[in-house]
Amino acid sequence: MPGNIKKNEPPPKPPVDFKISPEDESIRDIKHILVVISGKGGVGKTTVAVNLAVELSNRGFKVGLIDADIHGPDVPQMLGITDDKPYPGEDNKIIPVRYNNNLQVISIEYFLPSRDTPVIWRGSLKHKMIEQFIKDIQWGPLDYLIFDLPPGTGDEPLSITQLIPKITGFIIVGTPQEVAMLDVKKAINFAKQIKSPIVGLIENMSGFICPHCGQVTYIFKKGAGEKISKEYGINFLGSIPMETQVVEDGDEGTPLILAHPTSKSAESFKIVVDNVLKYVEENDKK
16 A cells, blocks of 8 residues: 555554644734635635635735645645645744745645655544644744635534634635535535634636637536525625636646736636635624
8 A cells, every 4th residue: 555554554643743832822823714615525625725825925915824635635736845845943833835935835745754645544633633733833923824625524624613713714615516516505504503704605617718719618507606605695706717727737836826827717716815805804894
């Protein structure tokens, strides 16, 4: 098996043994916490989280990005920083990887023996790892801390809401087809049941733009995101179309928002960021 992990071997301990501080200095210095979530996999949640973080950093905000998808950490690949490593800081804390002057990143991938090593953990170990990513990383003052979560409404989102006194809100990502929107509804109801705020819903893969003629084909239907947002009384943050550049840029480690800033998808991402900032500003006034 990959990483020389034997079958039926007990789950490994977390890869880094941090000393947990009783004080949440990092949380105290973070203004806003955004949690990117999806009801199911394959809807482009990590693409959204990465481009959201990069665009916010481009606008001058200090941003931290936590790759909380413990079993499928893809953020380093999408940002082209797989060869970078965190390093020891002050007071037994860890300095995260710096993507640019305003964006810092942490991922479990940096602590694994190899990139194809699986993480075979139960919920308690995942909870501990997320706790360490929050408390034991030397983030410094941040305007935004963004979590990229795995699909679903299980251990990781529960851990975050249990560990953090107050989050700014969930950003829910879905695609227009009915089966995906059914899972979006579950994510909305999850946030409401645990009484966490919802920033809004993003409809990703909203129409395929032909790279040759520019014609839009709505492969997964159209308008479901806006309809559900109205039904549940949450903000509709925007629709992001499908373009071949999105996949190519992610594989090459250059976010679409930087590689193709004038593309329809990049323009749509910028509208989403505008709407997120609008929500945050209005929320701050309350």
